[in-house]
Each structure stands twice: as structure tokens, then as C-alpha cells.
Amino acid sequence: MPILTEPLHLHSKHTQLSLFEDEQGQIRVAYFGTRLHDESDAMSMGCDQAPLLYSTYADSFSTPRNASGEYDLCIIQADGQISLALVHEHYEKHSLDKDRHEHIFTLKDPAYPVKIEIHLCVYEQSDTFEQWVSIHNESNTGIQLLRASSGHLYAKANHYFITGFRGTWGGESLMCETELALGHEIDFCSDTGTKAAQEGTPGIIIALNEPASETKGEVILGSLAWSGNYRLWCKHNQHHYLYAGVGLDITPAPYQLDAHSQFETPKMIWVYSDAGKGEASRRLHRWARQYGIRHGQKERYVLLNSWEGVYFNFNEETLYRMMERTAEMGIELFVLDDGWFGNKFPRNHDKAGLGDWEINHTKLPDGIRGLTEKAKALGIRFGIWLEPEMVNPESCLYQSHPDWAIQLNHREPKRERHQLVLDLSNPAVRGYIINVFRDLLTSNPDIDYIKWDCNRKISDPGSTYLDASHQGNLAIDYVRGYEEILRVITAEFPHVTIQACSAGGGRIDYGTLKHYHEFWTSDNTDAVERVYMQWGVSHFFPAIAMAAHVTASPNHQTGRSTPLKFRFDVAMSGRLGFELQPCDMNDDEVNYAKQALSEYKRIRPIIQFGDLYRLSNPWKNRVAAHMFVHGKRAILFAYLMDKWLADWPPKLKLQGLNPQARYRLTELNVDDSGFRTESHQRIVGGDYLMNSGLLIHWRRPLQSLCLELEETD
Numbered sequence: 001m002p003i004l005t006e007p008l009h010l011h012s013k014h015t016q017l018s019l020f021e022d023e024q025g026q027i028r029v030a031y032f033g034t035r036l037h038d039e040s041d042a043m044s045m046g047c048d049q050a051p052l053l054y055s056t057y058a059d060s061f062s063t064p065r066n067a068s069g070e071y072d073l074c075i076i077q078a079d080g081q082i083s084l085a086l087v088h089e090h091y092e093k094h095s096l097d098k099d100r101h102e103h104i105f106t107l108k109d110p111a112y113p114v115k116i117e118i119h120l121c122v123y124e125q126s127d128t129f130e131q132w133v134s135i136h137n138e139s140n141t142g143i144q145l146l147r148a149s150s151g152h153l154y155a156k157a158n159h160y161f162i163t164g165f166r167g168t169w170g171g172e173s174l175m176c177e178t179e180l181a182l183g184h185e186i187d188f189c190s191d192t193g194t195k196a197a198q199e200g201t202p203g204i205i206i207a208l209n210e211p212a213s214e215t216k217g218e219v220i221l222g223s224l225a226w227s228g229n230y231r232l233w234c235k236h237n238q239h240h241y242l243y244a245g246v247g248l249d250i251t252p253a254p255y256q257l258d259a260h261s262q263f264e265t266p267k268m269i270w271v272y273s274d275a276g277k278g279e280a281s282r283r284l285h286r287w288a289r290q291y292g293i294r295h296g297q298k299e300r301y302v303l304l305n306s307w308e309g310v311y312f313n314f315n316e317e318t319l320y321r322m323m324e325r326t327a328e329m330g331i332e333l334f335v336l337d338d339g340w341f342g343n344k345f346p347r348n349h350d351k352a353g354l355g356d357w358e359i360n361h362t363k364l365p366d367g368i369r370g371l372t373e374k375a376k377a378l379g380i381r382f383g384i385w386l387e388p389e390m391v392n393p394e395s396c397l398y399q400s401h402p403d404w405a406i407q408l409n410h411r412e413p414k415r416e417r418h419q420l421v422l423d424l425s426n427p428a429v430r431g432y433i434i435n436v437f438r439d440l441l442t443s444n445p446d447i448d449y450i451k452w453d454c455n456r457k458i459s460d461p462g463s464t465y466l467d468a469s470h471q472g473n474l475a476i477d478y479v480r481g482y483e484e485i486l487r488v489i490t491a492e493f494p495h496v497t498i499q500a501c502s503a504g505g506g507r508i509d510y511g512t513l514k515h516y517h518e519f520w521t522s523d524n525t526d527a528v529e530r531v532y533m534q535w536g537v538s539h540f541f542p543a544i545a546m547a548a549h550v551t552a553s554p555n556h557q558t559g560r561s562t563p564l565k566f567r568f569d570v571a572m573s574g575r576l577g578f579e580l581q582p583c584d585m586n587d588d589e590v591n592y593a594k595q596a597l598s599e600y601k602r603i604r605p606i607i608q609f610g611d612l613y614r615l616s617n618p619w620k621n622r623v624a625a626h627m628f629v630h631g632k633r634a635i636l637f638a639y640l641m642d643k644w645l646a647d648w649p650p651k652l653k654l655q656g657l658n659p660q661a662r663y664r665l666t667e668l669n670v671d672d673s674g675f676r677t678e679s680h681q682r683i684v685g686g687d688y689l690m691n692s693g694l695l696i697h698w699r700r701p702l703q704s705l706c707l708e709l710e711e712t713d
């Protein structure tokens with residue numbers, strides 16, 4: 001007797017997922033797409049080719065019509081057999097509130113004591129679907145997981161266009177779309193162990209039939225909430241089906257799941273849109289601000305970070321002068337980056353001190369207290385950098401606990417940036433890190449902000465804590481340990497804002513963001529290259545979480561010179577910050593910065609909470625442009641990436657405005673080069689701006705526009 005006697009239609013505002021149970025007790029997907037007027041139409045064509053909601057290795061052989069040889073779950077049972085068959089046993093629905101409805105399908109293997117729960121959470125207003133699975137080993141012996149994905153999507157179309165977001169240090173979230181030919185497969189993965197996103201955020205865009213457009217066509221946007229090794233793969237099989245599988249990556253060794261224990265996969269977030277990827281991003285951003293990011297509905301402060309300003313070269317005086325200038329410019333928070341700790345092994349360079357989280361008394365005789373007092377006296381907030389997962393062999397911590405570093409027996413562990421990774425699978429290590437935070441934050445209650453860095457990957461993947469049969473668990477248990485530390489710290493110090501940094505953008509993922517307020521987008525702060533990176537980031541992550549800093553020109557990483565206005569206009573489209581020595585700025589620069597900063601504070605709700613419309617793609621056009629719309633107000637940013645003498649870019653068509661309303665246009669951040677449009681302080685109809693467009697006078701490369709639009713009554 002089936003548990004589901006009727007099909008189950010799960011709805012969000014615009015999307016529908018229809019499921020049913022077949023005669024063998026398996027859950028199948030009848031429909032995923034635009035919400036239907038009559039939900040039951042989803043079943044009207046017969047469902048003999050309906051894919052499984054979650055498939056095992058054995059299933060990959062038994063569904064010949066749409067089989068692609070792919071599967072979500074593969075287990076080695078205690079008897080050594082690679083065998084699992086799932087039958088539906090129980091269904092439950094929990095409505096968490098008016099917006100969130102969780103559906104749980106429990107499946108069991110009739111032959112082995114293994115239970116699987118498939119969780120599907122539907123977020124009604126933001127049209128977002130979350131899927132994850134928990135695997136329960138109910139036997140008295142261990143089993144091994146070879147694959148445990150969060151789930152997969154199936155589609156059938158004539159063509160598939162897949163966008164991936166490759167990354168590396170200094171070049172994060174650089175997107176690339178490609179058509180997936182019949183019979184081909186594409187894989188996006190990361191194997192760094194510590195950080196998912198350094199090799200590309202664990203996200204994907206699947207466009208059906210046509211390349212992904214901002215405004216039209218069917219697209220599915222997927223993002224895995226996991227900060228460790230992952231695999232996202234799409235296979236276009238011979239029968240024209242697309243299988244898109246998503247999950248953490250267990251390779252190269254199986255994961256040992258002990259007797260009577262469970263394994264929960266990370267959550268996979270799916271958003272479907274039939275109106276292009278612009279709408280898909282906006283839906284995901286809404287979800288993120290409400291559920292995906294810590295305090296996503298609270299405005300973010302403008303900060304100045306000390307790193308590119310002084311690197312390791314500072315003392316108390318240097319910092320006090322920087323803080324004074326920070327306060328004078330109207331910046332709200334000062335963040336002291338690397339270099340403040342270590343005494344026996346002072347952190348005057350990156351070769352020593354990591355792990356010894358005590359203030360360096362030579363550099364900072366008045367301690368952190370001196371800095372927080374100074375900040376308070378100036379009326380600004382104070383934040384500090386830590387890299388808690390790491391250790392330099394030249395540190396007191398390593399001298400007393402060399403076994404706490406990840407390492408292989410009989411081998412000298414490889415150093416990267418002169419450091420080793422601490423073994424977070426070990427509870428003693430986690431306890432040590434938690435205490436570092438407890439000591440720091442209880443003895444300095446005025447620390448408002450932590451920049452949590454993680455600058456290297458795992459190599460030599462061995463643990464002195466895990467026994468021989470669990471060595472293969474290290475990379476996953478590491479991430480679970482990391483999340484546990486964050487859960488403890490964020491519960492104990494809920495008021496502290498935390499930034500995820502990982503050699504730049506190594507932790508731009510929703511696994512990380514549920515604990516953090518924001519991420520450092522890239523160590524590459526060149527405003528020109530940032531336009532491309534920030535464009536990529538914007539597909540999954542809202543501007544409120546994207547730290548973007550104005551830095552010195554020429555840029556320290558690329559040597560490129562850019563106008564101050566351009567740097568401001570780029571940084572202001574995210575969470576604005578500064579990363580330079582403010583005492584080196586001349587009076588003109590300070591005055592310009594003060595003005596831009598006061599504008600940012602005024603318009604930040606539009607950027608941090610508004611809906612994003614990407615208008616002109618820098619990968620395809622010389623002009624990059626996007627805008628944020630929030631109620632009756634909007635902000636447009638446009639950047640001329642390059643200019644050829646005889647090339648005059650066309651008018652820029654805006655989006656997201658009210659076609660019936662009239663808007664007052666005000667150019668912000670205007671510099672000596674004058675206005676970019678003739679529309680400053682003009683009142684123009686929303687319909688005109690969207691249908692005919694805005695004329696921008698582009699004369700020189702790296703000119704930019706920041707335009708405020710406000711509905712007049």
C-alpha cells in the first residue's frame with residue numbers, strides 16, 4: 001500500500017514541484033517548473049519517464065529510458081556489498097511558519113538497516129527550494145559511503161547551457177557559459193578541503209534551450225551550502241536528458257559511517273525561473289537576506305581595513321593615526337588585520353606566530369584595550385583579524401601541540417604560506433579555538449567585528465586523532481568541526497559581525513554564510529577586475545554580503561591606475577569599505593571620500609536590501625551596468641571598461657522601474673571630469689528609461705556613473 005496515495009504538489013509563489021509514489025514505493029518527480037493554474041495538470045501526460053527524487057547506485061541500472069548511469073547515493077554495506085534499495089515508508093510535513101514548509105520522506109532498505117530521510121524545504125515567497133538528505137546507519141556495524149549527494153535535477157530540453165564560476169586566488173567568481181553537447185558531461189569541483197569556493201563557488205546556472213538571458217527563458221540556479229570539497233556535475237545523455245547532480249565530495253577514500261550514527265548532507269538550494277537569470281538571482285537574494293546570511297536584514301557598517309594600508313608594518317602610533325583619519329572621514333568601523341599577535345614568535349611577517357593569539361606587546365603596549373578605547377573615544381567601532389584554523393610551525397602552539405596539525409605518518413607536512421592546517425576533527429583543537437575566541441571577546445567586549453581568515457588548503461590529509469578506519473573522514477569532519485566552532489561562537493557572541501575571508505574569496509558559499517555576515521570577495525582589489533568578479537558573485541549572493549573596498553592607485557596587486565571615482569563607484573555597489581593608508585590621502589581625496597561616504601550611508605538601504613537588475617554584461621560589452629531598486633528609489637552603476645575612439649555605446653535601458661512613475665535623476669560621486677549624463681536633476685518617466693534608455697556620454701576608459709533615481713509624487 002503506497003504511503004502517498006495522491007500526488008504531492010509543492011508550491012512556492014511562482015514554482016511548482018510535483019511528486020508521486022510509484023508502485024515500487026519510490027518517490028518520483030512529475031514536474032518542476034512554473035506554477036500551473038491547475039496543479040494536477042502536472043500528472044496529465046502520464047509519468048512513465050519520471051525521474052527519481054533521489055537515486056541509489058542500483059537505480060542507475062534500472063531506469064533505462066532516462067538512465068544516465070548517474071546516482072546520488074552509494075553505500076558499501078557491512079557485508080562488503082555495494083547495495084542499497086529504498087522503499088518509501090513515511091511522509092511528514094512541517095510548516096515552520098507561513099513561508100517555510102518542510103517535507104520529509106523516509107525510505108528504508110528492506111534488506112539492510114539503513115534509513116534515508118529526504119528533506120525538501122519550500123520557501124514560498126522567494127521561490128526557493130532546499131534539498132538535503134540524512135542517512136541513518138541503524139545497524140551494529142559501520143558502513144561506508146562512497147557517494148552521498150544532496151540530490152539532483154533532471155531536465156529535458158533541446159539544448160543545455162551551463163554556467164560555472166571558476167576561481168583561483170586573485171580571480172574569483174569568473175563566470176563562463178558553455179553549451180553541453182549531447183553525450184557530454186561537465187564537472188565543477190573543489191578539493192582544497194578547507195574552502196569550497198577558491199576554485200569556484202559551488203554554484204551553477206542551467207539554461208534550457210537558449211543561453212541564459214537576464215530577462216527571458218528557463219533557467220535553474222543551484223548553490224550548495226557547503227564550505228568543503230564538493231562536486232557539481234551535469235550529464236547530457238543520449239536520450240536528451242540532463243542530469244545535474246550536486247553534493248559534497250567524498251573522494252578519494254570512503255566515509256566511514258559508524259554503527260547507529262547518521263550523516264547529513266549539505267543543503268542544495270534550487271531556484272527556477274521562466275523569466276531569465278535576473279529573476280532567479282533576485283529570488284535567491286531575497287531568500288539569502290532572510291534565511292541564508294546572518295542578520296541579512298540589518299544594515300552593514302562602512303569599514304576601513306588596515307591590510308593594504310600598512311600590512312605588517314605598524315605600531316600603536318600608526319594605528320591610532322589611521323583610526324583618527326578613519327573617524328574624520330566618517331567611516332564607522334576600523335579593522336586591524338594581520339600582524340597584531342605573537343611575542344616569542346612575533347607576527348611581523350607571514351612566517352611566524354599563527355596560533356599564538358596574544359597581543360604583541362612590543363607593537364601594541366596598550367593591548368587591544370588601548371585600541372578599543374581609542375575607537376570608542378573617536379566614536380567608531382573596532383574589529384580584528386584572526387586565522388584560527390592555522391598554525392605556523394614557528395609558534396608556541398605548534399611547539400606544544402605538533403600533533404594538532406594535519407599530517408601524514410612518516411612524512412614532513414607541506415607548508416603553504418609557511419603554515420599548516422589544524423585538525424578540526426579533533427575536539428581538543430576545536431576546544432582550543434573556541435577558547436581563543438572566548439578569551440578575546442570576553443576580555444575585549446568592545447570588539448564588534450571579526451575577520452576570520454583561512455589561507456590555505458589541506459595537503460597531507462592525515463589526522464593523529466582519527467583512527468585508521470576513519471582517516472578518509474578527515475576532509476568532511478574538518479568542515480563539520482569548523483561549523484561546530486562557528487555555532488558555539490555565534491551563539492555566545494551574537495552581536496559580533498563576522499567576515500569570511502579565505503585568501504580572498506575562498507569562502508563565498510552558503511555553507512559559510514549561514515554563520516557569517518559577509519565575505520571578502522577577493523584579495524584582488526583592482527577595481528577593473530573587481531567589476532568582473534563582482535558581476536559573477538552577484539548571480540548567487542546579494543550585495544549586502546559582498547565586501548568591496550576602495551584601495552590605493554596604482555593597485556597593489558595589478559599595478560593598474562584607476563580614477564578615484566571609478567574605485568568608489570565599484571566598491572559602493574557592495575558593502576563599501578576602504579583598504580588603504582588614510583593618512584596618505586591628500587585633501588582632495590579625503591574630501592571626495594567624505595562626500596561619497598555620506599552618499600553611501602544615505603543610499604545603502606537601496607544597495608543592501610534592493611532588488612538587483614544586471615543591465616550590461618562586462619564579459620560581452622565594453623559597458624558594465626547594474627542597478628538596485630528598493631521601493632520608490634533606485635541606484636544605477638555603470639562602468640566603461642574600455643573605450644575605442646570611434647565606438648559609442650548605445651543608450652542603456654534600465655529595468656525594474658515603475659513604468660507609470662516619474663523619476664528624479666541625480667548623479668552622485670561626480671568628480672572633476674563632470675557629469676556623465678545631461679539628466680542630472682531632470683525628471684523622466686520610468687517607461688522612457690526602460691524602453692528608450694539613458695544616454696550616457698562616455699569619453700574615456702574607466703569613466704563611471706552612479707545615478708540615483710527617486711520617484712516623484
Ligand code: GLA
Nearest residue numbers: 307337338501502503504523
Ligand atoms: C589573506 C587575506 C588578506 C589579508 C591577509 C593577511 O591574504 O585574504 O585580506 O587579511 O591574509 O595575512
